[in-house]
Amino acid sequence: MTAPAASRRPGGVKVVAYLALVLYAAVSLYPFLWMASGAFKDRIEILAGGHLIPARPTWDTLLQTWSRLHFLDYFLNSIKVTGLTVLGVLAIYSLASYAFAVLDFPGRRFLFWFFVALLFVPGITVLLPVVILEDKLGILGTHLGLVLPFVNGMAPLTVLMLTNAFRSVPGELRDAARVDGAGEARIFWRVYLPLSRPTLITVGVLTAVPTWNEYVLTRVSLNDDARYTLPLALENLASGNVPEYNEIMAGSLIIVVPVILLFLALQRYFVAGLAGAVKD
Amino acid sequence: MTARRRSRWRRWLAGYAFVAPAVALFLLMGLYTIGYGISLSFAKWNGFTPSWDWVGLRNYLDLLYQDPTLAPDLHRAALNTLVVMIAVPVGTVAVALPLAVLLNSVRRLRGLLRSVFFLPYVTSGIAVYYAWRYLLEPDGPMNFLLRSLGLGSLSRPQGFLADPSTALPTLIVIMIWGSVPVAMLLYLAGLQSINPNVLEAAQIDGAGSVRTVRHIVWPLLRPITTAILLLGLRDSMQGFQIFLVMTDGGPAGHTDVVGLQAYHLAFFKGLSPTLGLASALGWMIFIAALLLTVANGRMLRSNR
Numbered sequence: 001m002t003a004p005a006a007s008r009r010p011g012g013v014k015v016v017a018y019l020a021l022v023l024y025a026a027v028s029l030y031p032f033l034w035m036a037s038g039a040f041k042d043r044i045e046i047l048a049g050g051h052l053i054p055a056r057p058t059w060d061t062l063l064q065t066w067s068r069l070h071f072l073d074y075f076l077n078s079i080k081v082t083g084l085t086v087l088g089v090l091a092i093y094s095l096a097s098y099a100f101a102v103l104d105f106p107g108r109r110f111l112f113w114f115f116v117a118l119l120f121v122p123g124i125t126v127l128l129p130v131v132i133l134e135d136k137l138g139i140l141g142t143h144l145g146l147v148l149p150f151v152n153g154m155a156p157l158t159v160l161m162l163t164n165a166f167r168s169v170p171g172e173l174r175d176a177a178r179v180d181g182a183g184e185a186r187i188f189w190r191v192y193l194p195l196s197r198p199t200l201i202t203v204g205v206l207t208a209v210p211t212w213n214e215y216v217l218t219r220v221s222l223n224d225d226a227r228y229t230l231p232l233a234l235e236n237l238a239s240g241n242v243p244e245y246n247e248i249m250a251g252s253l254i255i256v257v258p259v260i261l262l263f264l265a266l267q268r269y270f271v272a273g274l275a276g277a278v279k280d
Numbered sequence: 281m282t283a284r285r286r287s288r289w290r291r292w293l294a295g296y297a298f299v300a301p302a303v304a305l306f307l308l309m310g311l312y313t314i315g316y317g318i319s320l321s322f323a324k325w326n327g328f329t330p331s332w333d334w335v336g337l338r339n340y341l342d343l344l345y346q347d348p349t350l351a352p353d354l355h356r357a358a359l360n361t362l363v364v365m366i367a368v369p370v371g372t373v374a375v376a377l378p379l380a381v382l383l384n385s386v387r388r389l390r391g392l393l394r395s396v397f398f399l400p401y402v403t404s405g406i407a408v409y410y411a412w413r414y415l416l417e418p419d420g421p422m423n424f425l426l427r428s429l430g431l432g433s434l435s436r437p438q439g440f441l442a443d444p445s446t447a448l449p450t451l452i453v454i455m456i457w458g459s460v461p462v463a464m465l466l467y468l469a470g471l472q473s474i475n476p477n478v479l480e481a482a483q484i485d486g487a488g489s490v491r492t493v494r495h496i497v498w499p500l501l502r503p504i505t506t507a508i509l510l511l512g513l514r515d516s517m518q519g520f521q522i523f524l525v526m527t528d529g530g531p532a533g534h535t536d537v538v539g540l541q542a543y544h545l546a547f548f549k550g551l552s553p554t555l556g557l558a559s560a561l562g563w564m565i566f567i568a569a570l571l572l573t574v575a576n577g578r579m580l581r582s583n584r
Contacts, residue, residue, distance in 0.1 A: 092302050129317040131547075132327075215525065
């Protein structure tokens with residue numbers, strides 16, 4: 001009889017599959033485990049190295065980083081910059097994408113492809129002119145001076161994803177709403193936005209994560225340390241002569257935890273939104 | 281004016297009103313910067329003097345071959361960039377596809393594992409780069425792990441990032457680690473859209489898992505693979521944040537990439553007139569990206 005062999009084989013395959021998956025889960029988690037472990041070690045223990053679980057776990061490192069090193073202020077700055085960028089991206093490009101997807105006006109196709117083509121302009125190419133322009137406008141070094149180019153930089157991907165999402169809304173819904181006397185603004189707000197929620201959330205996450213971590217433009221534009229965002233604060237912390245890795249890991253943890261929580265809260269929509277992007 | 285013409289005007293006006301904020305922001309942040317960047321690439325300027333010295337194409341030629349203090353460095357950076365552009369997308373596909381197939385084949389813990397696999401993307405950025413730096417220090421956990429596993433010969437006493445032979449490969453591995461999550465998720469979505477009957481039929485015909493993947497899954501997922509490769513190429517050509525944070529091009533230029541060079545020329549040369557050079561390098565990266573995209577588009581069309 002081959003039956004026992006047949007039933008044993010898938011079982012064996014499954015064990016191997018789980019083993020491989022758990023192994024990669026460990027690889028995914030590896031730096032975070034050490035980040036968390038370092039954040040709970042004191043100055044002496046971090047130098048001893050080697051062991052993952054702190055022998056004398058302490059909250060002092062985190063508390064110290066949070067209060068004495070002003071991470072609370074930097075945290076609020078980061079929230080402000082990231083929040084305004086996400087709001088700006090969603091507001092400006094959902095309007096534009098609605099026009100590209102359903103409205104009819106001369107130049108529509110040209111404008112759409114123009115915005116998408118900007119995807120191929122590397123950030124480094126326009127970084128220097130952006131800094132010079134902002135210097136002339138007097139907004140270099142302000143949070144507005146970060147938000148405007150961040151929003152503009154998200155245009156191609158966002159327009160592409162949102163226009164696709166709006167196009168997949170059935171046209172009958174729009175016609176029905178017009179018969180009921182709704183204008184474009186109302187149809188946009190009441191029909192198209194609610195039906196595209198997974199895509200809007202996906203765009204929000206895809207904007208928030210890089211903005212939260214942005215370091216390249218931020219580093220060359222912010223001078224006043226009262227305006228620092230978390231990545232700059234972390235760099236500042238790490239640029240001392242002798243890096244205090246327990247404090248650096250605590251600062252890193254403070255940066256990483258909010259993003260993880262945001263992702264866990266929104267991942268249902270995010271996964272659906274990304275999956276939708278593949279099918280188109 | 282007839283009523284019909286008026287309604288057409290109103291429709292157009294609605295369209296323009298909806299795109300107006302996006303166009304306005306582009307006119308402010310985009311148009312000026314692009315025009316300014318192009319003209320600056322034909323001049324010498326240090327950012328402080330009141331006027332520019334027009335030098336024509338000299339910035340481009342200096343970078344490409346004429347200036348012995350610039351060209352060799354750029355050649356090396358371009359070579360490193362090329363290595364990254366090949367290794368990262370290929371490595372990402374090589375890890376993400378098997379991972380997605382495995383994840384799709386199990387039922388229990390799938391949701392949890394997916395969330396865990398996704399962490400590297402969510403947190404990619406400066407914080408995790410510092411965690412990696414700590415791990416890769418001379419006395420860091422990575423060396424310790426290798427020694428305690430009896431693999432001490434693989435450990436790097438100088439630290440992985442300070443050792444010229446391991447610095448770039450280490451960064452490539454970290455970049456792959458960071459880009460596997462999105463690729464894995466895209467593959468997973470693709471796998472779930474494959475009709476299960478097709479796979480079942482293959483199994484009944486006696487095809488093993490590896491053969492099923494190679495002959496059925498891989499061809500069906502080709503559009504996703506293409507998308508992942510394209511995104512990966514673009515990111516590895518333009519992105520240099522990880523290089524800036526982790527090595528700043530070191531040791532001795534072994535991890536220098538073109539984006540990082542442009543950044544240094546633009547912001548870290550003090551009073552030397554390198555801003556035109558930085559601009560020219562930025563546009564050369566743009567042209568390379570454009571050529572690559574056109575070539576890719578050709579390849580995609582001929583594949584169909």
